[in-house]
Amino acid sequence: MTDKKGYFGGFGGCFVPEVLIPALKELSKAYGDARKDKKFIKELDLLLHHYAGRPTPLYFAKRFSQTLGSNTRVYLKREDLAHTGAHKINNTLGQVLLAKRMGKKRIIAETGAGQHGVATATAAAMLGFPCEVYMGEEDIERQALNVFLMKLLGAKVISVVSGSRTLKDAINEAMRDWVTNVRTTYYVIGSVVGPEPYPRMVRDFQSVIGKETKRQIVQAEGRLPDYLVACIGGGSNSIGLFHPFYKTKVKFIGVEAAGLGVNSHKHAVTLGKGRVGVLHGSKSYVLEDKFGQINIAHSISAGLDYPGVGPEHSFYKNTKRAKYVSITDKEAVNAFKMLSEIEGIIPALEPSHALAWVKKFAHKLFKNKIIIVCLSGRGDKDVDIIAGYESNKRKI
Amino acid sequence: MNRIKEKFNLLKANNKKAFITFITAGDPSLSVTERLVLEMDRHGADVVELGVPFSDPTADGPRIQASSMRSLKAHTTLPKILNLVKKIRKKSNIPLVLMTYYNPVYAYGIKKFAGDAARAGVDGLIVPDLPPEEAEELIKESRRFNLANIFLLAPTSTKERIKKVMQKGSGFIYYVSLTGVTGERKTIPPDLYKKLKEIKSLTRKPVAVGFGVSRAAQIKSILKKADGVIVGSALVGIIEKNLNRKALYKEFNKKIDLFFKIIHKK
Numbered sequence A: 001m002t003d004k005k006g007y008f009g010g011f012g013g014c015f016v017p018e019v020l021i022p023a024l025k026e027l028s029k030a031y032g033d034a035r036k037d038k039k040f041i042k043e044l045d046l047l048l049h050h051y052a053g054r055p056t057p058l059y060f061a062k063r064f065s066q067t068l069g070s071n072t073r074v075y076l077k078r079e080d081l082a083h084t085g086a087h088k089i090n091n092t093l094g095q096v097l098l099a100k101r102m103g104k105k106r107i108i109a110e111t112g113a114g115q116h117g118v119a120t121a122t123a124a125a126m127l128g129f130p131c132e133v134y135m136g137e138e139d140i141e142r143q144a145l146n147v148f149l150m151k152l153l154g155a156k157v158i159s160v161v162s163g164s165r166t167l168k169d170a171i172n173e174a175m176r177d178w179v180t181n182v183r184t185t186y187y188v189i190g191s192v193v194g195p196e197p198y199p200r201m202v203r204d205f206q207s208v209i210g211k212e213t214k215r216q217i218v219q220a221e222g223r224l225p226d227y228l229v230a231c232i233g234g235g236s237n238s239i240g241l242f243h244p245f246y247k248t249k250v251k252f253i254g255v256e257a258a259g260l261g262v263n264s265h266k267h268a269v270t271l272g273k274g275r276v277g278v279l280h281g282s283k284s285y286v287l288e289d290k291f292g293q294i295n296i297a298h299s300i301s302a303g304l305d306y307p308g309v310g311p312e313h314s315f316y317k318n319t320k321r322a323k324y325v326s327i328t329d330k331e332a333v334n335a336f337k338m339l340s341e342i343e344g345i346i347p348a349l350e351p352s353h354a355l356a357w358v359k360k361f362a363h364k365l366f367k368n369k370i371i372i373v374c375l376s377g378r379g380d381k382d383v384d385i386i387a388g389y390e391s392n393k394r395k396i
Numbered sequence B: 001m002n003r004i005k006e007k008f009n010l011l012k013a014n015n016k017k018a019f020i021t022f023i024t025a026g027d028p029s030l031s032v033t034e035r036l037v038l039e040m041d042r043h044g045a046d047v048v049e050l051g052v053p054f055s056d057p058t059a060d061g062p063r064i065q066a067s068s069m070r071s072l073k074a075h076t077t078l079p080k081i082l083n084l085v086k087k088i089r090k091k092s093n094i095p096l097v098l099m100t101y102y103n104p105v106y107a108y109g110i111k112k113f114a115g116d117a118a119r120a121g122v123d124g125l126i127v128p129d130l131p132p133e134e135a136e137e138l139i140k141e142s143r144r145f146n147l148a149n150i151f152l153l154a155p156t157s158t159k160e161r162i163k164k165v166m167q168k169g170s171g172f173i174y175y176v177s178l179t180g181v182t183g184e185r186k187t188i189p190p191d192l193y194k195k196l197k198e199i200k201s202l203t204r205k206p207v208a209v210g211f212g213v214s215r216a217a218q219i220k221s222i223l224k225k226a227d228g229v230i231v232g233s234a235l236v237g238i239i240e241k242n243l244n245r246k247a248l249y250k251e252f253n254k255k256i257d258l259f260f261k262i263i264h265k266k
């Protein structure tokens, strides 16, 4: 699906300053070699198993399914049970191991919700790298727990005060660092975004989600599911789940964050409402004004609050391989509470969007169907936001 | 002939180097930019680069980032900048280059942009996040309208890259002096001469050096090897210090005169 230049049918590419081109070529080559190296693959597999706790369970959510009626069977892919509490570790272990192989001396990353920052700091600590994480000032405030965790893990958290002070600006700042320190530094991008080879490399590392799921559902149900549902920030947990099913008939649903509503201008519905543009090194859908200035996205969930999206999703959208929908802050919060109360699982706000979509449309769409939702992370980081949301509601 | 080419030919015939300036269009307003360009022309700049502000300027340091934000706050857009160029063209024949990230151009429409820019009087384009591999359409349209495509080379560029950029680029080669973002630096990176020598051995196109350039000693030694220097952050700094002050033009011209002296008087 990726041609030589790193395109997914017209989306993707490598739109970066000249300084970075040799580094990206080097990375592309190093990654190409690593994926063919049995020793590298084995080392990563062992880490994923003994260190990150893979395979993660595929859990049949019986009580959640019962509330939907129509004999719908919902399974949750429990990425929340992976080490550090989200799918992000799958990617960071892969990339930091690659950095070691390439002889790099220093790790940098951007982070939105802080999950990718924590996962990078974790991998860097375990493999012995100094690590610096760029994080928007606004995200530092709303994800204080993860900031503290990163510091405990020995990483330095750098507050980004430019632009919207969220994920997009953290990526800008990380890219500026990389441009400056490119010879010694490895930049661990946290989603399937950025210039070639990042989108396909991060996809490959996250595909472990879908590969395990395929095995597990066949074991549990004797067949493939009807639907795969996942939330979309940059698009890594969703692509990781979807990609191994690409050639099957299984339907893909990507759930974007509608924030205060798709017509409110305070949302992150990049695929649903955006236009094709170039941001952070690749061509894909973006939220922008008519002059090509990038808009500020909004979502209650810091991990979905991004005005871009991975190029492979743009390709899935245009070829209709996946369907992209959206869920508001309020609907996500309700799903967050519901799952906590009836399944004893406190989900992160990001996958709460995916759950909310299933909850909202199950009675219309599904009869006797098997649905798998990627529960991309746990909700500990979000309890302050939920508490704040509740008390705000009371004030109004 | 393209004004940039003409200018470099003229400089070369007179054994002179190019004094290239950069400011962000619309910082703090388009009318100020208009006057500043005319002043630069009068005070001896050879080529002027106008920055098109972008919301996410990943190749820029804090000073030009702030300048872009001021310009965007003043509602500067690419169509308005083309209008400004039209106005300037009525009064000045100085070679004008637009320096813009790719997304504003992409949103405008590449074909339409090349035509409109050329008709307005733009002579060349620098798109820092558009390497030659991704630039095929822009190059094709630019050629039709005699716009120069100025590509960047960096300290990390390999010989193979240098050759590629030579092949695709026109106008001049923009050598980025360091691995880093825009902004003033005190010293010259140690590998600069070696790299310039390598580049000059592979091309007869003019090579100008930018990023981090602002000091007299720096400029003098760069010009031993290069055909020109590009001064940006130092000028944007003058604008920043004199926002809403009448002294802006006087201070700005003083700085231009100073650079002119360093570059053109031996």
Ligand SMILES: Cc1ncc(COP(=O)(O)O)c(C=O)c1O
Pocket: A086, A087, A112, A113, A114, A115, A116, A190, A191, A192, A231, A232, A233, A234, A235, A236, A237, A238, A302, A303, A304, A348, A350, A351, A376, A377, A378
């Ligand atoms: C738990 C969780 N889910 C989802 C996301 C969104 O990212 P992506 O779309 O790349 O999976 C994040 C990002 O921080 C996250 O922390």
